[in-house]
Amino acid sequence: MLGELEKRFAPLLRQVASPVDPETISGMTANYTEALPKSLRNSTVMLNNPRSAAHRAARECGLAEFLRSPSLQAFAERVSGFALERSPGMQVICYKPGDYVGPHNDHHPEEAHLRDGYVDVQVTLTNDDVDRQYLLYESSGFFNRSVNVGIASGVSVSLLPFWHQVTPLLAKPGREATARRWLLLVSFVKR
Numbered sequence: 022m023l024g025e026l027e028k029r030f031a032p033l034l035r036q037v038a039s040p041v042d043p044e045t046i047s048g049m050t051a052n053y054t055e056a057l058p059k060s061l062r063n064s065t066v067m068l069n070n071p072r073s074a075a076h077r078a079a080r081e082c083g084l085a086e087f088l089r090s091p092s093l094q095a096f097a098e099r100v101s102g103f104a105l106e107r108s109p110g111m112q113v114i115c116y117k118p119g120d121y122v123g124p125h126n127d128h129h130p131e132e133a134h135l136r137d138g139y140v141d142v143q144v145t146l147t148n149d150d151v152d153r154q155y156l157l158y159e160s161s162g163f164f165n166r167s168v169n170v171g172i173a174s175g176v177s178v179s180l181l182p183f184w185h186q187v188t189p190l191l192a193k194p195g196r197e198a199t200a201r202r203w204l205l206l207v208s209f210v211k212r
């Protein structure tokens with residue numbers, strides 16, 4: 022599967038880079054008012070557009086069939102406890118060494134279908150060159166939980182929004198050139 026992702030999707034990925042704006046410090050006029058807008062760097066491609074090369078690649082290797090399968094939806098409904106709309110959003114994300122997503126909550130108050138929350142299924146597939154990468158998240162009002170997501174494979178189901186961040190991916194020594202964590206992200210709207 023890792024080889025298939027690398028072969029089919031690496032050429033289609035687009036890097037997303039949103040660095041920290043120095044103005045977030047120099048523009049402050051009062052103590053203790055710091056606010057950090059979402060900052061990130063990773064590579065991604067959406068799979069939903071039927072005319073896109075990414076959609077074609079996902080169909081050809083069976084990935085699209087899996088990500089929008091009734092069984093995956095049933096799994097997400099069973100774990101989350103919500104009835105979910107069909108036709109989820111589908112995205113492939115790739116983390117290389119140093120790639121990360123800073124603190125954010127994924128709340129979309131301007132989108133009527135998302136503002137009351139939505140359900141994400143994340144399938145993570147990490148190659149052997151990765152040492153670790155953590156998901157930090159809020160629990161009971163404190164941003165102090167963490168889990169290593171730089172594992173060989175894993176599946177998670179999340180009810181968004183909530184505060185979380187993904188720490189920079191760390192490669193094993195000398196394996197920075199090839200370390201990759203792939204994330205298959207499926208987003209379901211609640212019915």
Ligand SMILES: [Fe+2]
Nearest residue numbers: 125126127185
């Ligand atoms: Fe997020």
